[in-house]
Structures are given as C-alpha cells and as structure tokens.
C-alpha cells in the first residue's frame with residue numbers, strides 16, 4: 579500500500595510534568611492524510627492537538643516518531659507549510675499589508691513588487707480588509723481583524739499544507755461564516771491539504787472530508803477517523819437537512835461526551851496507535867443498498 583501524502587508515524591510526545599516526573603501526552607500516534615484532503619481534529623482541551631500541529635509545522639520536535647510530507651521528513655519550518663495560530667502571531671512593527679506581503683515576496687521571489695502587493699491586497703480583501711485599514715499596525719486592529727490578517731497571510735502563500743489552529747475562534751458568527759466559505763473556495767480551487775483544529779463540531783462537519791477524534795490525555799489517542807459522508811458543495815443552511823448530518827453529529831457528540839474519557843490513559847506498548855475508520859451513511863440504508871453503516875464502536 580502506498581504511503582499517504584502526509585504520514586505521521588509512531589509520534590510520541592512526553593514533557594516533564596513539573597513534579598520530577600514525565601507527562602506522556604500521546605504515544606505511537608500513527609495516521610495519514612491524503613493530498614488535497616481537508617481534515618479536522620477534535621478533542622478536549624489538553625489532549626495534544628496543538629502539540630501535533632506544532633510538530634507538523636516543524637516548529638517543535640517530537641520525543642520520538644516522524645512526520646513525512648511527500649516522502650520527506652519534516653524538520654524545521656518551511657514555506658510549504660502555512661500556519662494560522664489562535665493568537666495570530668503578527669509582526670507588530672509591520673503594517674497589515676506588509677505582514678502579508680513579506681511572506682508572499684519570500685514565496686515568489688521572481689514577482690515584481692507591484693505584483694506582490696496586488697496579490698497581498700487581494701487576499702486581505704478576501705477576508706474583508708480593504709482601504710486604510712491595511713496600512714495600520716496590528717496593535718491598531720481589533721482581535722478579529724488581526725486574526726483575519728493572519729488567515730490572509732497564510733492563504734496568500736499557497737502553502738501545500740495549511741495548518742489551522744482554531745483559526746476562526748476570535749471571529750463573530752457572520753465573519754466566521756464568510757471566511758469559512760472563502761477557505762472552502764480557496765481549498766476547492768487548489769491541491770492544498772488542510773489540517774485544522776477546531777472545538778466547533780458543526781464547523782468541522784461543514785468543512786472536513788474527515789474528522790479525527792482524540793481521546794483525553796495523558797496517553798491520548800487519535801482514536802477514530804470519521805468520514806463526512808455529505809457531498810460537496812456544502813452549504814451551512816442546507817447541510818442540516820442531509821440524512822447523514824445528525825447521525826454524524828450525534829456520533830461526534832457521543833465520542834466527546836463519553837468515549838473520549840473511557841479511551842484515555844492506556845500506554846501503547848510500542849504498538850502503532852491507528853485511528854479506527856468510521857463511516858456513517860444513512861442514504862445507503864434508505865436506498866436498500868448493501869449496509870454501509872459501519873460505525874466502529876470501540
């Protein structure tokens with residue numbers, strides 16, 4: 579079997595627990611992501627989602643295990659991997675426009691200055707930032723605006739892998755909806771692979787091809803990989819009418835409410851810990867087709 583585009587193998591992270599002992603956040607986590615896939619990860623606070631993302635970004639080293647992208651081991655940050663953090667991490671001494679354009683200029687060194695600026699402006703406009711505001715420094719923007727700059731900066735670089743850590747958390751519902759739609763549009767028109775942390779179940783169902791479910795730490799696991807069996811294009815008002823919507827949603831809620839606790843706390847014993855695939859498809863049942871309801875209950 580060929581390896582997935584992004585391959586996470588035996589990933590283990592331990593930290594000193596502050597009391598002379600060791601905290602094992604996760605151990606031998608093993609999963610893959612295909613090129614062009616949109617994958618969301620859900621799990622309770624502290625299970626290790628940001629730790630996984632930092633490792634995928636090349637910003638942190640795991641205790642052991644490897645991450646390979648396109649066959650090459652990830653080590654250190656790269657323009658191929660774009661990151662949007664919860665805390666937006668903009669450069670405070672640069673204007674909004676320059677916060678975006680400096681990355682674009684690095685990504686496309688042959689572009690003229692005018693082209694770099696035009697491209698950067700287009701991406702800022704896409705997240706609703708136009709006019710005078712793009713010449714302001716980050717400190718002169720609201721939290722939601724800063725978050726939008728950070729999103730524009732990551733998207734404008736067309737990274738092969740887009741890593742999003744709760745990117746819409748600071749946004750009001752309306753802006754959030756608009757930017758989710760923009761994200762889907764950008765992603766749909768490219769071969770970009772997206773890995774996104776969110777705490778919002780409905781957002782995950784709207785956006786993802788697959789949702790990875792993490793059990794609680796310590797010894798957290800990427801326990802399930804739930805396929806979102808709802809065709810695209812998806813629309814936030816119509817998606818809830820789809821026969822699979824509530825079946826999938828209930829499965830996710832049940833996992834986060836109950837099984838995430840029950841599954842936590844077991845050392846791996848050195849075995850690769852792979853998520854169980856879950857496919858819930860009520861439409862196949864209705865059609866009287868062969869049964870496709872394969873929800874795996876561990």
Ligand SMILES: Nc1ncnc2c1ncn2[C@@H]1O[C@H](COP(=O)(O)OP(=O)(O)OP(=O)(O)O)[C@@H](O)[C@H]1O
Pocket residue numbers: 593594603621622623624625626627628629630795
């Ligand atoms: N540098 C560090 N040193 C010690 N412990 C750490 C360090 N970084 C993270 N941790 C611990 O690792 C665990 C996982 O943290 P992480 O931030 O990855 O969780 P998370 O799932 O992203 O949480 P949240 O949803 O709240 O952002 C937590 O128990 C945290 O306290």
